[in-house]
Amino acid sequence: MKxxxxxxxxxxxxxxxxxxxxxxxxxxxxxxxxxNELPKSDLVVLPGGFSYGDYLRCGSMASKSKIMHSVINFxxxxxxxxxxxxxxxILVETGLVPGVLLRNKYLEFICKNVFIKLANKENTxxxxxxxxxxxxxxxxxxGNYFCSIDQLKEIEDNNQIAIHYCxxxxxxxxxxxxxGSIRNIAGIFNKEKNVLGMMPHxxxxxxxxxxxxxxxxxxxxxxxxxx
Amino acid sequence: xxxxxxxAIEHGLKTDEYKKICELLKRVPNLTELGIFSAMxxxxxxxxxxxxxxxxxxxxxxxxxxxxxxxxxVIDIEDGDAIVxxxxxxxxxxxxxxxxxxxxxxxxxxxxxxxxxxxxxxNLNSIHFGSTQHKKTKNxxxxxxxxxxxxxxxxxxxxxxxxxxxxxxxxxxxxxxxxTLGLVKKNRIFYSKAAGLNKPVIYVGSKTxxxxxxxxxxxxxxFDEKIEEKKPTVQVGxxxxxxxxxxxxxxxxxxxxxxxxxxxxxxxxxxxxxxxxSKGNLGIEINLNKVPCRETKMTPYEIMLSESxxxxxxxxxxxxxxxxxxxxxxxxxxxxIIGKTTDSKNIELFFDxxxxxxxxxxxxxxxxxxxxxxxxxxxxxxxxxxxxxxxNELKVQDVLRxxxxxxxxxxxxxxxxxxxxxxxxxxxxKPGGDSGVVRVHGTNKAVAASVDSSAVYCWAHPLTGxxxxxxxxxxxxxxxxxxxxxxxNCLNFxxxxxxxxxxxxxxxxxxxxxxxxxxxxxxxxxxxxxxxQTKEVGIKPTPSIGGVGLIKDYKKMMTMDFKEIDNLVLxxxxxxxxxxxxxxxxxxxxxxxxxxxxxxxxxxxNNGKSLLDLIEKGLVKSAHDISLGGLIxxxxxxxxxxxxxxxxxxxxxxxxxIEYLFAEDQGRYIIEINPKNxxxxxxxxxxxxxxxxxxxxxxxxxxxxxxxxxxxxxxxxSYNTNWLTExxxx
Numbered sequence: 001m002k003x004x005x006x007x008x009x010x011x012x013x014x015x016x017x018x019x020x021x022x023x024x025x026x027x028x029x030x031x032x033x034x035x036n037e038l039p040k041s042d043l044v045v046l047p048g049g050f051s052y053g054d055y056l057r058c059g060s061m062a063s064k065s066k067i068m069h070s071v072i073n074f075x076x077x078x079x080x081x082x083x084x085x086x087x088x089x090i091l092v093e094t095g096l097v098p099g100v101l102l103r104n105k106y107l108e109f110i111c112k113n114v115f116i117k118l119a120n121k122e123n124t125x126x127x128x129x130x131x132x133x134x135x136x137x138x139x140x141x142x143g144n145y146f147c148s149i150d151q152l153k154e155i156e157d158n159n160q161i162a163i164h165y166c167x168x169x170x171x172x173x174x175x176x177x178x179x180g181s182i183r184n185i186a187g188i189f190n191k192e193k194n195v196l197g198m199m200p201h202x203x204x205x206x207x208x209x210x211x212x213x214x215x216x217x218x219x220x221x222x223x224x225x226x227x
Numbered sequence: 228x229x230x231x232x233x234x235a236i237e238h239g240l241k242t243d244e245y246k247k248i249c250e251l252l253k254r255v256p257n258l259t260e261l262g263i264f265s266a267m268x269x270x271x272x273x274x275x276x277x278x279x280x281x282x283x284x285x286x287x288x289x290x291x292x293x294x295x296x297x298x299x300x301v302i303d304i305e306d307g308d309a310i311v312x313x314x315x316x317x318x319x320x321x322x323x324x325x326x327x328x329x330x331x332x333x334x335x336x337x338x339x340x341x342x343x344x345x346x347x348x349x350n351l352n353s354i355h356f357g358s359t360q361h362k363k364t365k366n367x368x369x370x371x372x373x374x375x376x377x378x379x380x381x382x383x384x385x386x387x388x389x390x391x392x393x394x395x396x397x398x399x400x401x402x403x404x405x406x407t408l409g410l411v412k413k414n415r416i417f418y419s420k421a422a423g424l425n426k427p428v429i430y431v432g433s434k435t436x437x438x439x440x441x442x443x444x445x446x447x448x449x450f451d452e453k454i455e456e457k458k459p460t461v462q463v464g465x466x467x468x469x470x471x472x473x474x475x476x477x478x479x480x481x482x483x484x485x486x487x488x489x490x491x492x493x494x495x496x497x498x499x500x501x502x503x504x505s506k507g508n509l510g511i512e513i514n515l516n517k518v519p520c521r522e523t524k525m526t527p528y529e530i531m532l533s534e535s536x537x538x539x540x541x542x543x544x545x546x547x548x549x550x551x552x553x554x555x556x557x558x559x560x561x562x563x564i565i566g567k568t569t570d571s572k573n574i575e576l577f578f579d580x581x582x583x584x585x586x587x588x589x590x591x592x593x594x595x596x597x598x599x600x601x602x603x604x605x606x607x608x609x610x611x612x613x614x615x616x617x618x619n620e621l622k623v624q625d626v627l628r629x630x631x632x633x634x635x636x637x638x639x640x641x642x643x644x645x646x647x648x649x650x651x652x653x654x655x656x657k658p659g660g661d662s663g664v665v666r667v668h669g670t671n672k673a674v675a676a677s678v679d680s681s682a683v684y685c686w687a688h689p690l691t692g693x694x695x696x697x698x699x700x701x702x703x704x705x706x707x708x709x710x711x712x713x714x715x716n717c718l719n720f721x722x723x724x725x726x727x728x729x730x731x732x733x734x735x736x737x738x739x740x741x742x743x744x745x746x747x748x749x750x751x752x753x754x755x756x757x758x759x760q761t762k763e764v765g766i767k768p769t770p771s772i773g774g775v776g777l778i779k780d781y782k783k784m785m786t787m788d789f790k791e792i793d794n795l796v797l798x799x800x801x802x803x804x805x806x807x808x809x810x811x812x813x814x815x816x817x818x819x820x821x822x823x824x825x826x827x828x829x830x831x832x833n834n835g836k837s838l839l840d841l842i843e844k845g846l847v848k849s850a851h852d853i854s855l856g857g858l859i860x861x862x863x864x865x866x867x868x869x870x871x872x873x874x875x876x877x878x879x880x881x882x883x884x885i886e887y888l889f890a891e892d893q894g895r896y897i898i899e900i901n902p903k904n905x906x907x908x909x910x911x912x913x914x915x916x917x918x919x920x921x922x923x924x925x926x927x928x929x930x931x932x933x934x935x936x937x938x939x940x941x942x943x944x945s946y947n948t949n950w951l952t953e954x955x956x957x
Contacts, residue, residue, distance in 0.1 A: 009559065010467050012383020016652040034557075048650075050381040053467025109376050109645045139380070139647045201649075209655045209666070209781065 001026050001226050003043040006071065008033045008062040013048030013085065013203065020203035021045070024219035033065040042226055043080045044071055046087030048139070048201060058101060058142045059089030068094060080124060080226070081195045085140055088187070088197035097188045097197045098155060099147035104140070105180025111139040113211050114178055116186050116200055117166040120159050123193035124225045125218075133170040134214040136200030138178060138186075143199040145181035145188070152182065162187035162196055230261050238265035238441075239448060244596055251590040259528045259576065259584045264591065266441070266494035266532055267501060270757050273595040276723035277755040280736045285744040290712050291751055292413065298339040298490065299409075300751025301416060302713045304777050308667060309413045310674055311345035314353075314406035314717040314773040316756035320461040321403040322450070325370025329354075330378040330464040331536050332405040337382060338490035341473050342539065344417040344480045345409025348651060349665045350379045350386040352405050353678045353717070353771040357398030359634050359954060364393070367401050369955065374464075375405070376645045381466035382473070385654050386646035387663025390678050390771075393634045396686075399450060399761030404717040406773040408676055410667060417480060419489040421507030421542045421568050426486055428500070428511060428566040429548070431555050432472045432538035436521035438463050439495070439534025449722055450761040460534075468537040468560070475558040476539065484547030491538040497531045499540040500566075501574055505592040510571030515578040519561040527576060527583045542568060602729035605689050611807050611821045618885040621815070623859075623936040626889065630810055631863055631946035634954070636856050641951045655781055659868075661706035661852060662774075666781050673781035675709035677774050681855075682767040684823035687808050689731045689768055693738020694826040698893060700774030701746050702852035705835040706896060708785040708842045709776030714743060716753040716772050721765020723757045731768035732757075739770060745828040746835075748774070785842050787851035789869030794848055794925045795902050796873055800834050800895030801918040802858060804886035810856045811889035830894040837915045838896055846904050846911075853895040859888040861897050862922075863930065863943050872929040872940055878920040884933060899925065 003026040007014045014030065021028040021043075029039050038044060052061035062068070068090075075081040075096050083091035091097045104110060117133050118126050147155065155161060164184040166172045177184045179199075187198025205215030228234065235245035238261060248264050249255055256264060270276060286294035292309055293301035299313035317332025337347045354371055356364050368391075379386045384407070439462035479485060487507065489499040496518070504511040515527050521535070543551055548564060555562035569575070574591070576584040630636055643658035655673060656664035662677035679699045685692030697714065704711040716739060721728035743750055759766045778784050789796075806812045807821025841847050849869065853861040866872055877887050900908050905921075912919045928940045 010381070010470055012381075012470065012650060016650065019652055049383060050467060050470070053381065053465070053470075055467065108373075109380055109647070111380075111647045111649065112644055137649055139649060141380075204649045204652055206652070209784075210652065211649060 001042045001223055002040055003028045003045060004031045004038055004041040005045045005047055006031050006033060006067055008051035008065060010051045010053055011047050011049035013201065016203045017045050017047045020206045020215065020219055023206060025223050031067060033067050035067050036070065038067065038070040038074055043082065044074055046083040046090050048085030048087060051086055051090065059086060059093040062090045063093035072096065075195050078192065078194050083197040084201055085199055088199055089142065091195065091197040096195045097190050098151055099145055099188060101142050102144040102146050103142050104144050109141040110178050114138050114200060115166050115168050116163040117170045117172055119161040119164055123189065125196050125222060127225050129221050131217065133166060133168065134218065135205065135212050136202055136214060137204040137211050138200050140199055143179045143181065145185040147182065155188065158191050160189045160191065161185055162189050163198060228258050230255055230258055235261060238262065239269055240265050244268060251594055252586065257584065259531060260586055262528050262532050263497050263584060263586060266497045267591040268595050272494050272498055274755055275596045276598050276600050276757060278597050279599055280733055284736065284740045284750045286749050286751060288713065288747060288749040291749055294751050295753060297418060298342045300713065300715055301343065302751060302775065303413065304667065304672065304674065307413050309411050309416065310775060311340050311343045311409040311411055312407065312715055312773065312775055313339050313752040314404055314678065314715045314771060315754045316717050316719060317403045317405065318400060318719060318756050318759055321371055322401050324461040325367045326374040326377065327461050327463050329371040329374030329403050331462045332403050333375050333378040334464050334466060334469050334536055335492050336405045336407045337384065337469065338492065340407045340409035341476055342417065342488055342490045343411065344415050345411035346477060347384045347407050347409045349408045349663060349676060350384050350405065351663065351676055351678045351773060352389040353680055355392045355394065355397050355402040355769060357393065357401065358395045359393050361398045365955065371403055372642050372645055378464055378466045380647040382470050383650050385648045385650050385665065387648055387654055387665060388658050388677055389643065390680065391639050391642060392682065394682060394767060396767040399764065400759040400766050402719050402759065402769055404771045406678055406715065408674060408775065417485060417488050419487050419503050419506055421487045421503040421509050423486060424568055424570055426545060426568045427543045427548055427564045428513065428568065429541040429543055430518055430538065430563045430565045431541060432560055433465060433468050433535055434519040434521035434561060435525065435530055435533045436535045437525065437529055437533060440529060440532045449758045462534045462536050464536050471558040471560055472537050472539065475555050475560055478554050479551055484544050484551055485541055486544060487542040489540050491540060493534065495532060495534045501588055501591050503540065503542060504574060504588045510569035510573045510575065510588065511566060512569050512575045513566035515576055517563050517565040519563050527578045600723050600729045601726050602733045603726045605730055605734055608687055608820055608822045611818055613806055613816065615883060617816065618883055621885060623888065623932055624938055626815055627859060627938065628946045629815065630856050630860060631943065632950040633810060633814055634950065636810060636860060637950040638948045639951060640948060641955055655784060656707060656786060660787055661703040662709065664707055664778065664784055671780050673778040673784060675704050675707045675776045675778060677703035678771055679703065680769050680771040682769040683808055685731065685735050685770065686767040687821065687823045689734035690738045691823050691826055693735035693770065694742040694828065695823060695893060696770060696772045697739055697742035697746065697748060698826050698831045699854055700772040701748055701831065701835055702896065704774050704776035705839055706785060706787065706850045706852045708783050709778045710839060711748050711774055711776040713749050713751045714772050714774045716750055716770055718753065718755045719759055719766065719769040719771065720757050721760040725765065728765050735768055735770050742828060746832055783842065785847060785850045787849055787865050787868055789865045789871040789899055789925050790848045792871060792925050792927055793902065794899050795905055796922045796925060797898050797900065797919055798858065798895060798922050799838060799898060799912065799917060799919050800830065801892065802887055802890055802895065803892045804882040804890045805892045806886055806890055809889060809891040824891050824893050826893050833915060834894050834896065834917055837912060837917050841908060841911060846900060846908050847898050848901065849899040851897050853897060855891065857889040857891050863947065865897065866930055866940050867944050867947055870940060872926045873923050874926050874931045875923040877933050
């Protein structure tokens, strides 16, 4: 399986994603934001970081990068595109997934482990996973997912919610919501479920010695589903 | 403007210093030249009050590749790898403008590290605020934490450890010390020594603006009521540009075009160009019209003294200009050839085709003033005699609750949760442990780092305090299973012109020197911050020590959380019952006088090395050093982290229960071992003549002390974890 990780100016989880993808069997290429064409890929990842410093609006500048034309075409033709953290913010800015990401409710950057509940397993990302609750890691300042009531209804009707914040037992009460996201939403699909944007970082959970191994479960399952 | 003595004094120079400048130049300097002298001769850049004493610190060792004098220190961690690290203060700007002050402190120290070719892999910080009751404290704390996070998070470098304290003496002068570790191949280290004639001098990075003009001079003076006027001297940080600068520099460094490189930190273009020329024994010629400026009509004076951030100066090999420029173009950064190296041994500045400054480099560096300031030796404080009846009236649980929720002991999670501590995917010990630990990417090695200070001990007896912080740093590294290698120090003091403050400095440095020499734990880099004082009142002497150690096999790293029920808990090192200057004495008994605990360097070394040996042999399940708050605080933290309890029985010896639990005697560790290894562990400790005692057994979720006091782990947690969050929620 071939994957591509896009490096924007200010990306800083691009290497971590490269390490994780290679560890679980992807042949990964790093792609520069100013390139015209994506290399042949089965999966494209927009990594975390602070593209363009997040100075204008998180993800806004990066969503207009040269390479994004190619990424958008790839997504529209059904290719798998995953945006993590800043990558999710970029996806939102391209319109590939609905909604916006506001500043965290308590106006502070949060770095910690969180539990997430899978809301939809009918897709390449989460199909065949034994677990319904995974422990991932978040590190962001603008992860407060928001959309209009109408949009929310549409998202729910189309089963576009990918993951919710929850506790270790999968309860999705407000108290387990770290950033104020509407409906505890931690990740969203496009209608076709080939594009996934999520705030948590699976790539930081790929080693017993790091925060945990649920990221390993995710990546192993993903590559198997893609075969 | 005509230069005279009055103008010189306005620049922070003393009358005799101004006279010396005129003598050295054999003429009156023009304004630009005066500005340059004032920037190079201020305390911050010249170390004029501290140089004499810093020379006495041990700076050499088998593992030391580069000691003080470069942008940062460098140590060998084997297999061709090296760690570049340094700690630096950004105290004055952080008080004036906490967000930008702290942010640019972090940015500055990271630049010092990547200037040497190393990719930053970990950040740490030591931050100190006034009383929690003081009206400015909350805002300063919030601003500083946001600033540190804002810069470090954006750079994608994990902040893995730190230290925070509150004390009235910082009411008017907070401390913000930032430390960075970087990883580099031993044969790819870059230095700041220029070499060769007519080599192009290149300016890269952000444009120069009017921010931070005279920042270093501001940091070399005390505060008074006009402090608000100093806001324009605080630099403004742009972490995004620094991230680009980091990547661009590392890309350029992969080739062989750089002769010397130096970041523009304190005193900006002035100090960077002069340091490179001085180290290379060369002259340097700069056309200031070529310096990329952010604002219009900047004068030579402003350009030379701006402390705009995210800028570097590079001396390149001839003919490499185009290939180097391509890299900076790719990263959208300014790249300008602004001058060349010369054999004049002068710094010559041109602007609008006119020479605007011409100063012999050596007058700015070697001939800078050095003072042997007067200092007073501190008296040894008298020990207090505490009455046993006072102890008898106290309930252990009440005392424990108060101490665990004391601002200086409580969990700092509210702070470190705002720092990205896991980016780069190698953080294997997060903040909240004895040291932060990151793996050396792609290897089995890991590097541990800790930052420590004990202002109260240093204030009570500077010599002992100085030794104690080095010992504590050493213990914090050992507790995670790391072999201590070297330290960096950030020496925060009041005015050197005050004999008491100067005495604190001299004796703390002596203590640091003695301990680091005995423990073979040399000082490889550092920074001095004087004038942390408002009017006549200085801070408590607060040297911070950043220690770095190596874990050869990261799988053997140790943590402090209790692991398994029925395991045994031992204490290594003797508890004498030293209560003076402990958190207990200061907060429960309200007794602020008395000597700090003694530091026995022989025991420190022996106990530490033996514990490392036990860890290496796989005999230890968890370990934690005993520091602030004493034995029971250390045990509480191990219980909280492991979510397990302990049945603790004070060994039968003379001292009182309260003294046993809350004394802050040095050189002690708590370890957890499997009962089947007890004999072997005891044999090793006995063979090494190490005092140790069995404390008790790990049980489920309750702490039972001498059969009388019972506290659940949930209660311990609530004592310890809630205070700061509640304090910071409006």
